[in-house]
Amino acid sequence: MSKHNKQKQQGFLSPQWIKRIELAGLIALIGLLYYHAKHFNFIQDDSFITFRYVKNFAEGHGLVFNIGERVEGYTTFLWTILLAVPAILNFDLISISQIIGVLFGLATLYLMVRLSRDFSSSSRPIGFSLIAVLFLASNSAVAYWSISGMETGMFMFLTVLSVWLYIKERKQEMKFAYAPFAFVLLSLTRPEGMYLFGLTMMHFVAEVFLDKERNRKEEFKRLTLWGALYAVPIGLFMGWRLFYYGWLFPNTYYAKAGFSKEYFNAGVDYFWQFAGMDLFWGALLVVPITILLWKRRSSETLYLSFLILTYTAYIVSVGGDVLPNFRFFISILPLIYLLAQESLFELYKIFEEKRSMVRYIVYALPLLLAYYTYLLPYEHVRRYCDLEIGLVEKMTEHGKWLKSHSTPNTVVAASTIGAVSYYAEVTLVDMLGLTDETIAHHPEKIEGIQSGWRERHYNVTYVLSRKPDYILFSTGMKPSAFAERALFLKEDFRKWYYPYYFHPNGDANAVGIMYKRGSEPLPDSLSHGVQQSNEFINDFVVGMNMIRWNKDDAINLFKKSVEKGPPNFALAYEQLGSLYRDKKNNVQAMQYYELAAKSDPRMVESQFLLGFSARQRQDANAEQFHFEQVVKYHPDYTLGWVFLGETYMTIGQLERARSAFQQALQVAPNNQDAFAYLQRLAGRG
Numbered sequence: 001m002s003k004h005n006k007q008k009q010q011g012f013l014s015p016q017w018i019k020r021i022e023l024a025g026l027i028a029l030i031g032l033l034y035y036h037a038k039h040f041n042f043i044q045d046d047s048f049i050t051f052r053y054v055k056n057f058a059e060g061h062g063l064v065f066n067i068g069e070r071v072e073g074y075t076t077f078l079w080t081i082l083l084a085v086p087a088i089l090n091f092d093l094i095s096i097s098q099i100i101g102v103l104f105g106l107a108t109l110y111l112m113v114r115l116s117r118d119f120s121s122s123s124r125p126i127g128f129s130l131i132a133v134l135f136l137a138s139n140s141a142v143a144y145w146s147i148s149g150m151e152t153g154m155f156m157f158l159t160v161l162s163v164w165l166y167i168k169e170r171k172q173e174m175k176f177a178y179a180p181f182a183f184v185l186l187s188l189t190r191p192e193g194m195y196l197f198g199l200t201m202m203h204f205v206a207e208v209f210l211d212k213e214r215n216r217k218e219e220f221k222r223l224t225l226w227g228a229l230y231a232v233p234i235g236l237f238m239g240w241r242l243f244y245y246g247w248l249f250p251n252t253y254y255a256k257a258g259f260s261k262e263y264f265n266a267g268v269d270y271f272w273q274f275a276g277m278d279l280f281w282g283a284l285l286v287v288p289i290t291i292l293l294w295k296r297r298s299s300e301t302l303y304l305s306f307l308i309l310t311y312t313a314y315i316v317s318v319g320g321d322v323l324p325n326f327r328f329f330i331s332i333l334p335l336i337y338l339l340a341q342e343s344l345f346e347l348y349k350i351f352e353e354k355r356s357m358v359r360y361i362v363y364a365l366p367l368l369l370a371y372y373t374y375l376l377p378y379e380h381v382r383r384y385c386d387l388e389i390g391l392v393e394k395m396t397e398h399g400k401w402l403k404s405h406s407t408p409n410t411v412v413a414a415s416t417i418g419a420v421s422y423y424a425e426v427t428l429v430d431m432l433g434l435t436d437e438t439i440a441h442h443p444e445k446i447e448g449i450q451s452g453w454r455e456r457h458y459n460v461t462y463v464l465s466r467k468p469d470y471i472l473f474s475t476g477m478k479p480s481a482f483a484e485r486a487l488f489l490k491e492d493f494r495k496w497y498y499p500y501y502f503h504p505n506g507d508a509n510a511v512g513i514m515y516k517r518g519s520e521p522l523p524d525s526l527s528h529g530v531q532q533s534n535e536f537i538n539d540f541v542v543g544m545n546m547i548r549w550n551k552d553d554a555i556n557l558f559k560k561s562v563e564k565g566p567p568n569f570a571l572a573y574e575q576l577g578s579l580y581r582d583k584k585n586n587v588q589a590m591q592y593y594e595l596a597a598k599s600d601p602r603m604v605e606s607q608f609l610l611g612f613s614a615r616q617r618q619d620a621n622a623e624q625f626h627f628e629q630v631v632k633y634h635p636d637y638t639l640g641w642v643f644l645g646e647t648y649m650t651i652g653q654l655e656r657a658r659s660a661f662q663q664a665l666q667v668a669p670n671n672q673d674a675f676a677y678l679q680r681l682a683g684r685g
Contacts (some may be wrong), residue, residue: 018126025130026113029137030106036143037102040381042389043094045418046323047149049435050074050083051093052422058087063244065435066427072245073435075252077237078188079151097149104153105146108160109133112334115164118171119300119338124345131341131366136334138374140381141278141325151189152330158186159196159331163307166200167300170207177222180229187234191250192314192331197230199310203303211299255433255440255457256322263319266454270320271312274329277377284369285336288343295346304335322454324384325377340369391474392419397504398472398512399423405636406469413463415455415481416474429466431483433457446489448534451482458483464492471497471515477571478544485537494568495521498602502636508668511637518633522568522600536565540572547579555579570600577606597626602633604640611643620651631660638668645677654681 049065053074057063063080065073074080086096116129136142145152165179183200187193201223208219242248275282285308292301311332315321321328348362395416402412402424413429414420421428432455433439443457460483463471471487477499479485487493500516543557558579561572577592590613596606611626624647630640645660658681664674 021126022113022130025127026109026133029130029133030109033105033109033137033143033146034102036137036140037105037147040140040144040147040385041098042148042385043098043392044148044150044323044388045392045395045416047094047097048392048418048422050076050080050150051097053080054083054087054093055422057084065421065430069437070245071435071437072241072247072250073252073430075250076151076155076190078185079154082154094149098147101149101151101153102146104157105142108153108157108334109137111157111160111164112136112338115160115167115334116338116341118164118168119342120296120298120345125348125363127363128341128345128348131344132334132337134366134370135337135340135373138370139278139333140374140378141327142330142333144325144381144385145327145330150327152327155186155189155193156331156334158182158189158193160334162186162193162196162200163304163335167303170204170299177226177229180226181233183230184233187230188237191253192311192328194234195314196307196311199307200303201227203306207299251437251440252434255436256455257318259317262456263454264317266319267316270326270328271316274326277380278326278329278333278373279336280369280372280376284340288336288339291343291346292339295350296342301339301342304339308332308335308339319454324388325381341366391416394504394512395419395474396423397510398514401502401504401512402426402470410470411466411468412470412472413466413468414472415483416472420472429463429468431458431460431463431471432481433459438462444486446486446534448538449482449485449489450535450538451480451485453481456482458486460486460490460493463487464490464496467517469517470500471517473515476513479537479541485541488537488540488569489534491566492521494566494600498600498633499571499604500636501604501634501640503638503668506668506670508638508671518602533564536561536563536569536572539564540569540575543572543575547575551579551582568599570596570603570606573599574603574606577609581609597629601629604630604634604637608640608643611647615647620647623647624651631663635663636667638664638671638674641667642671642673642677645674649677649681657681 052065053063056065056067057080061067062070063072064070082100083093083097087093112133113129116132142156145156162179162182165182169177169179179200180197183193183197185193187197204223204226208214208216208223238248245251247254275285279285289305289308293305312329315328344362344366351362396419399420400423402410402420403426406412406424406426410426411429412420412424412426413431415431417428417430417432417435428435430436431439433443434455439457439459439462442459442462444459444461446460458481463483464487473479473481473484479488487497496517497515498518499513502512502514503510504512539557539561543554543561546554546557555576558572558576561569562576565572573592573596577589577596580586580589580592590610593606593609596603597610601607607626607629611623611630614620614622614626624644627640627644627647630637631644634640641660641664645657645664648654648657648660658678661674661677661681664671665678668674
């Protein structure tokens, strides 16, 4: 473009003023993303898995999850090593991970401007190099993952850096081969970096074959050099991984990998949700690629289109991600937005050539798109952010409680292992196999289990062989994941484990439930009868989910669970008792509570209600028996001690009552009822 045309296109502004204005715009957008991320100030539970590896490494135990067990249960080596530095210096891991993640997100915005200017040699009107940056800063999922404590912001930055360096070097604007080293860093951050490098090399080879003007001999020399610069450090890393962990890929790959109809269908759903939330139902992907292939079929356009589409196909094929808010797409979202930016520029040029005033609407269109880029996914992102905050708070409290109630030999099994493992500091068996080699490489298959969880690997026979002291579900009593439901199909689990009530933070009003291994199993006499079908556990879980919506349907599902299930499946009996009590059918409720307590005397709600029933009948012996059963099996549950203390007061055993109320306060210091009773007993002398 001639100097005259450039001046005409840019108006009265000099190039220096244009750069200043765009720099001011970039600074404003950096501020926007910063405050956007701060708005979602939270930490993802999965971040704590990495933190546990970092903590063990900083304390000299090696890159391990459980001390003494070399299992690569993380997929982000470089992020882990990066966090190890501040950990060794005693910085707070949570805060520093959020700061670094946000900084990588902000740096990506700057890099996008550089990539925008190098993507096309055409001079463009003021502000057109900032459109992709505007979209990225407005996107709530980008803000969410930048501050999550995970490596997503770093992986996004390195993806853009690798692509930018590759484009510059293919244009021969850089003499030294920096791109392979960037791809090495990308691959060390997440394994998907290897896939992106492979796609880039495919584009390299295709371009050499299709462009007859290139010196093929020189190009293949460069290709060989790039391959060597990438392969040598990656090869050394893979060799170290094989030596240290014994496998070529992370344990998470073996635990989650799979190509099946279920994975594909889940991946398609994952993509459609992403397209609807972040790409205007796919229009922001399809329309830009179509326009650019029509108006600017350059090497750079073909490369980015190829990268985006093939990477999307990969995400679909592996079933998407188990975490919310489209983490897997965040790394290529800047590239999608870059194509959208360039397609808007092509539209602008069309209308400018026709001297149409419509070109000014093209200026307004990015602002409208940015607004909806923020608005459409915001509620979805905010909801999952709040849920994650609640989950991490809950798991943190559970972890701290476990630490205070554990010994060096304590073993815990869990399916949500982040914060609870970090704070508990006990040996933890990951029931999904992410950090457990046996489950990842030797999964068990039990027919009849249904679940909405994407993690399908489990081995409950192995989990039970570890004899965990506690088994923790994120949903408390209710099993949800395949690995959780499968436990109930094992007689050993039903005989040894029961839902244990406690107060995670010492608050009498906050009750947690974990499955605890009893000091002895239920007697075989309670196991007479035959189980009809493994599907009893699915009926039970659906019934639990149905309680809020339709109690009659829930009752029918629990009855089906009783009919199909084992005779000592007391949970279903207890839920039926609770539902009939809600319906004011106390006779039927007590019958089911009796069945539950007979099947498993450790069922706390059944013992409570049977105790209350005995109190109403003025049967002091039965009342005392049931409440003593509660505290026998649930000594960390303050309510049991209060009711037992009341019973002791009724029958005149004041010292035993005083001891019970003191125990209630020891478990939950803010139990006002126990405090009031002690005051009353003190008044009696």
